[in-house]
Amino acid sequence: MKYDIAVIGGGPAGISAAITAASKGRKVVLFEAHGFSPRLRSVEKVADYMGIPDVSGSRLMDIFVEHLRMTDADVVEEKIIALKEVGEGFELGTPSGVYEADAVVLATGISRSELLTGEKEFLGRGVSYCAKVDGMNYKGKKVIAIATVPDALAEVEYLADICEHVFFFPRYTGFVPPKKKNITVVMETPLEITGTDKVTGLHTDSDFFSVQAVFMFRASDPLNSFLPGLQIRGRSVYVDDQAETNIEGVFAGGDCTGQPWQCNRAAGQGQKAALSAIRYLSKRDERIGY
Numbered sequence: 001m002k003y004d005i006a007v008i009g010g011g012p013a014g015i016s017a018a019i020t021a022a023s024k025g026r027k028v029v030l031f032e033a034h035g036f037s038p039r040l041r042s043v044e045k046v047a048d049y050m051g052i053p054d055v056s057g058s059r060l061m062d063i064f065v066e067h068l069r070m071t072d073a074d075v076v077e078e079k080i081i082a083l084k085e086v087g088e089g090f091e092l093g094t095p096s097g098v099y100e101a102d103a104v105v106l107a108t109g110i111s112r113s114e115l116l117t118g119e120k121e122f123l124g125r126g127v128s129y130c131a132k133v134d135g136m137n138y139k140g141k142k143v144i145a146i147a148t149v150p151d152a153l154a155e156v157e158y159l160a161d162i163c164e165h166v167f168f169f170p171r172y173t174g175f176v177p178p179k180k181k182n183i184t185v186v187m188e189t190p191l192e193i194t195g196t197d198k199v200t201g202l203h204t205d206s207d208f209f210s211v212q213a214v215f216m217f218r219a220s221d222p223l224n225s226f227l228p229g230l231q232i233r234g235r236s237v238y239v240d241d242q243a244e245t246n247i248e249g250v251f252a253g254g255d256c257t258g259q260p261w262q263c264n265r266a267a268g269q270g271q272k273a274a275l276s277a278i279r280y281l282s283k284r285d286e287r288i289g290y
């Protein structure tokens, strides 16, 4: 099915965008990768969300998700790993499928990571964001897995089942060592992915690893990693006062567009992004005579 609007991210901004667009009768799909805002769920007490005082972040998210599930919006609990413009619309890739939409709302929250040197250059040529999609290409080979989130461990172990050896860089606290013998845990700092036409290795602050692939597992990837050409300012997506990015048909709201990082702002911006997307679709349909 082709959707009118695809929302990437199921935090306050994305849920607000999906509820708004669905309430206006648009066909909406929302993608969420990590259980609906691990960021807000980590907050013990939110005191300043209008109308719901003294609530935990987790309870507040549950309320938002309950509301989302009452709408006609489809919810896909998978990560978007690829986004590209195709004709007048967009194709969005998850580890298990491809979806189409006429407009996209980015609501992915803040990305704490910057692109590693060489990451963008070798994306699709040895750099990957998904073990399930690309793992088999490296069957019997040596690979690196760099993870900033604990739930990536399942993907790392999946790689170990296929590949000869996995050098695993856990970049988060509270790390539990994996049990598989062909996984080596490396606590060095990754610095640069190198290669020729394909990845050949990774430099750290003190060593060099000769590998055929580097898998990156993050809570939120830098947005320009999966949408080339997207204008970024600092670590935020550039948007104008109508929540439009520099790419026609792509809108953004919430923490991914910058500070202040607050739920009320995120929800308001998600709504603005959805309304702008709806206006864009109506104008476009008039123009092409739908």
Ligand SMILES: Cc1cc2nc3c(=O)[nH]c(=O)nc-3n(C[C@H](O)[C@H](O)[C@H](O)COP(=O)(O)OP(=O)(O)OC[C@H]3O[C@@H](n4cnc5c(N)ncnc54)[C@H](O)[C@@H]3O)c2cc1C
Residues within 6 Å of the ligand: 008, 009, 010, 011, 012, 013, 014, 031, 032, 033, 034, 035, 036, 037, 038, 039, 040, 042, 043, 045, 046, 047, 048, 049, 078, 079, 080, 081, 107, 108, 109, 110, 219, 220, 221, 253, 254, 255, 256, 260, 261, 262, 263, 264, 266
């Ligand atoms: C310690 C702490 C305390 C805070 N206290 C408050 C407070 O008291 N009051 C307040 O208003 N705010 C508070 N905040 C801020 C609040 O949590 C954020 O402003 C809010 O969660 C932003 O919403 P968002 O939807 O923009 O992003 P997030 O809530 O970060 O949601 C983004 C979502 O996008 C998903 N995602 C990212 N990339 C992809 C992808 N490629 N595919 C699919 N899904 C993807 C992520 O899994 C995530 O669920 C606090 C934050 C922290 C960390």
